Amino acid sequence: MAGRRDYLTTEAFFMEIAKLAAQRSKDPVTQVGACIVKDNKHVVGIGYNHMPNDSDEFSWENTEGNKHDNKHIYVIHAEKCAILNKTADINGCTIYVTLFPCNECAKDVIEAGIKEVVYLSDKYAKKQSTIQAKKMFDKVGVFYREYGLKQEPAVKEESGTKKRKLGRVTQVGTVFFYNKYLKIYRY
Secondary structure (H helix, E strand, O other), X not given: OOOOOOOOOHHHHHHHHHHHHHOOOOXXXXXXXXXXXXXXXXXXXXXXXXXXXXXXXXXXXXXXXXXXXXXXXXXEXXXXXXXXXXXXXXXXXXXXXXXXXXXXXXXXXXXXXXXXEEXXXXXXXXXXXXXXHHHHHHHHOOEEEEOOOOOOOOOOOOOOOOEEEEOOEEEEOOEEEEOOOOOOXXX
């Protein structure tokens, strides 16, 4: 007898964990979840955006003019939470996130040694913090991609040709090759 065919894929399973974690957030506007996974497909960290110690003593208000009582001063982002909650070494891991990381989380991801970011939404793609996060990932070789889009080899290996990975882009000499599923950006 053949097994079920409508089961969750491994990648869907990890993104669903991130989505489930996001449901723990009390943020009235944006709930974010993160799930860190080792190569052996074991979950080693889960997080969601919340206030320190999950306290209700801090305001979730997002008042631009009030620098002293704005949620952005207090909130701990899902990526940082997952990194802080790690149960094993996360060097070389993949992080599944429901929202593309900001520049501050990108620094945490890079310093933790995470090698890949799989994101569900990039709704702040035009914000400076997201642009800077992508720039940092590209410069240090952290690969990022939208959930559901599989990366196909951008270029075949040629003997004697140096190539380096730049996030979504592979550079061979001075020529850039782009994945056919992703938007083309010129840096």
